[in-house]
Amino acid sequence: MTEVSIERLTKTFGTARAVDGISIRIADGEFISLLGPSGCGKTTTLKMIAGFEEASEGAIRFDGKDVVNVPAEKRDIGMVFQNYALFPHMTVDQNLAFGLEMRKIAKPEMRSRIAKVLDMVQLGGYSERFPNQLSGGQQQRVALARALVIEPKILLLDEPLANLDAKLREEMRVFIRDLQRRVGITTVYVTHDQAEAMTMSDRVVVMFGGRIAQIGAPSDIYERPENLEIAQFVGQVNLIKGTIIGAAEAGKRRVASVFGEVAVDSREDYAPGTAVTLSLRPEAIELRPEGQGGAAGKVTARYYSGSIIDYRVALDSGETLHVQTFPNIRIAEGDRVSVHAPADGFWLLGAAK
Amino acid sequence: MRAARRKGLGPLVLIAPAAVLLGIFLILPYLNIVVMSFRMPGQGTPYGPGFTTGNYTKFFADSFYLHQVANTLWIGLLTTAICLVVGFPVAWQLARGTMRFRALAYGLVLSPLLVGIVIRSYGWTILLGNAGLINRTLTGMGLIDRPLPLMYNALGIVIALVHVFLPFMILPIMAGIQGVDPSLESAARSLGASRFTAFRRIVLPLCTPGIQAGCILVFVLSLSAYVTPSLIGGLRVKTMAVTVVDALIDTFQWPWGSALALMLSVTGALCVVIFARLTRMKWKVARP
Numbered sequence: 001m002t003e004v005s006i007e008r009l010t011k012t013f014g015t016a017r018a019v020d021g022i023s024i025r026i027a028d029g030e031f032i033s034l035l036g037p038s039g040c041g042k043t044t045t046l047k048m049i050a051g052f053e054e055a056s057e058g059a060i061r062f063d064g065k066d067v068v069n070v071p072a073e074k075r076d077i078g079m080v081f082q083n084y085a086l087f088p089h090m091t092v093d094q095n096l097a098f099g100l101e102m103r104k105i106a107k108p109e110m111r112s113r114i115a116k117v118l119d120m121v122q123l124g125g126y127s128e129r130f131p132n133q134l135s136g137g138q139q140q141r142v143a144l145a146r147a148l149v150i151e152p153k154i155l156l157l158d159e160p161l162a163n164l165d166a167k168l169r170e171e172m173r174v175f176i177r178d179l180q181r182r183v184g185i186t187t188v189y190v191t192h193d194q195a196e197a198m199t200m201s202d203r204v205v206v207m208f209g210g211r212i213a214q215i216g217a218p219s220d221i222y223e224r225p226e227n228l229e230i231a232q233f234v235g236q237v238n239l240i241k242g243t244i245i246g247a248a249e250a251g252k253r254r255v256a257s258v259f260g261e262v263a264v265d266s267r268e269d270y271a272p273g274t275a276v277t278l279s280l281r282p283e284a285i286e287l288r289p290e291g292q293g294g295a296a297g298k299v300t301a302r303y304y305s306g307s308i309i310d311y312r313v314a315l316d317s318g319e320t321l322h323v324q325t326f327p328n329i330r331i332a333e334g335d336r337v338s339v340h341a342p343a344d345g346f347w348l349l350g351a352a353k
Numbered sequence: 354m355r356a357a358r359r360k361g362l363g364p365l366v367l368i369a370p371a372a373v374l375l376g377i378f379l380i381l382p383y384l385n386i387v388v389m390s391f392r393m394p395g396q397g398t399p400y401g402p403g404f405t406t407g408n409y410t411k412f413f414a415d416s417f418y419l420h421q422v423a424n425t426l427w428i429g430l431l432t433t434a435i436c437l438v439v440g441f442p443v444a445w446q447l448a449r450g451t452m453r454f455r456a457l458a459y460g461l462v463l464s465p466l467l468v469g470i471v472i473r474s475y476g477w478t479i480l481l482g483n484a485g486l487i488n489r490t491l492t493g494m495g496l497i498d499r500p501l502p503l504m505y506n507a508l509g510i511v512i513a514l515v516h517v518f519l520p521f522m523i524l525p526i527m528a529g530i531q532g533v534d535p536s537l538e539s540a541a542r543s544l545g546a547s548r549f550t551a552f553r554r555i556v557l558p559l560c561t562p563g564i565q566a567g568c569i570l571v572f573v574l575s576l577s578a579y580v581t582p583s584l585i586g587g588l589r590v591k592t593m594a595v596t597v598v599d600a601l602i603d604t605f606q607w608p609w610g611s612a613l614a615l616m617l618s619v620t621g622a623l624c625v626v627i628f629a630r631l632t633r634m635k636w637k638v639a640r641p
Contacts, residue, residue: 050539050543071542072542073542073543073546078543079543081536083534085536085537087537087540089558098544098546098554102545102546
């Protein structure tokens with residue numbers, strides 16, 4: 001059971017700072033995701049935790065012990081790679097036994113541990129198969145089993161679902177999350193897929209350009225993003241211009257906008273009269289037939305995708321909104337609509353630029 | 354119907370040119386050699402009338418020739434072993450090194466192939482001879498009193514052959530290593546294997562086909578090399594290939610030369626088979 005503490009960790013390649021002084025404390029048993037676009041330093045961070053990449057500066061502590069100078073093979077980590085990295089010349093059983101052999105585990109214990117883990121990943125009958133006789137999802141589970149069978153201090157996953165098709169990816173998210181809960185292992189998960197990070201993690205670390213943009217629970221990141229970049233990275237967002245009127249109840253500001261006066265959640269204080277940008281998530285918006293109050297507008301496009309309908313709505317005030325609703329309302333392209341947004345659908349992103 | 358016929362003929366048409374070439378220029382001459390090796394020696398002609406096994410009894414009766422076969426095999430083995438030891442690290446760097454290094458190293462590896470084999474072998478005689486560059490430099494520096502025997506012996510032949518055949522070792526091994534996903538090493542190390550263990554247990558078995566190909570190529574090429582051994586070995590050290598050419602062209606004994614050539618082929622092939630069996634992969638990549 002391990003607590004991981006990363007302190008001012010930096011990695012420079014020449015003059016480029018791939019990872020720029022990041023600090024994260026990961027609690028024992030916590031599932032943390034490093035989320036960001038490619039090149040944001042998330043994979044480099046993971047490699048430094050694993051020991052495949054040397055840290056230029058800073059410390060990585062496992063339970064208080066700095067491991068920066070400990071080689072990868074002595075760090076006691078379990079790692080799952082994007083391409084699974086199963087040994088193609090070994091059977092599933094041999095793949096799983098490899099880490100146990102390195103630890104000089106006695107044969108009988110080895111057998112029982114392999115059987116237990118294979119059972120856990122639901123691959124009981126597959127121990128004599130070679131990796132290329134397995135499907136992508138099965139290979140993925142073998143990779144997980146191989147990382148877990150050595151009972152490592154920390155589990156590291158590097159975009160493990162990137163090579164799977166959409167349906168399997170969703171299944172595996174739940175599978176990995178449940179498995180991690182059951183084993184209770186401290187886990188660091190690298191992904192560029194915000195939905196993956198949200199569904200699986202206790203906390204998400206959003207990274208841009210080698211730095212941490214925000215750390216928080218998935219709901220925090222999604223509902224209270226620190227800035228526009230984060231808001232846009234973790235989902236679709238409508239930007240609404242507003243003007244501060246004054247303070248409202250606890251932590252809220254009264255803001256005037258095209259939707260009238262609303263009390264909006266905010267992290268910071270702004271003087272009355274300040275022009276601000278509000279974010280409004282597409283799924284928070286409600287469309288009603290014309291003449292029912294709210295902001296008036298016209299549907300310019302409608303995209304039906306089964307579980308939801310996407311609308312583009314041009315407000316009479318000139319703004320264009322992206323709206324997502326359940327398909328139970330029947331509003332057609334070209335219809336005039338009343339657009340309603342509840343106060344808690346807004347978030348005050350910051351002063352307008 | 355037509356589609357099916359085309360499908361059946363397609364592969365045949367594709368391999369036909371190669372098959373014809375091989376048939377005319379390899380299989381037929383080989384058969385001719387086999388027949389020739391059983392003919393009677395001629396009197397002033399390349400071969401005489403009638404057939405005999407005498408060429409082979411002569412070969413096995415005279416320890417001189419058996420010794421020469423052993424010598425040739427030994428030179429081949431040594432050349433292959435040195436090429437492997439010298440070539441593997443280069444192949445590794447070529448496969449895994451940085452791009453800038455790779456371009457330069459590629460050029461260096463391929464450069465011996467750009468110069469004709471005769472010229473290269475002459476170059477070695479200039480370097481290795483008693484009055485050659487190496488010996489002159491060493492005597493000049495006072496390190497040795499007498500020239501080192503570098504030419505007209507097996508050592509000289511091996512040195513020159515290594516130089517000539519090194520690319521044939523490096524390129525297949527490089528391809529083999531390139532076929533091994535670098536993340537497999539990372540995976541092995543994350544499981545607790547040292548760099549060396551990761552190499553031995555994971556990388557080495559997976560690039561065995563490349564190593565096999567390189568070794569077989571260099572070994573076979575070394576056995577059949579003629580120009581380099583004849584220039585550097587001179588009259589003192591002869592490999593089988595040199596003796597075969599002597600018999601066929603200089604002394605005009607076609608049946609005897611054919612028998613010698615066949616014995617060289619057979620022993621070489623035997624060695625390759627034994628090598629392949631010994632280094633046979635213990636795993637098979639099963640297809641789903």
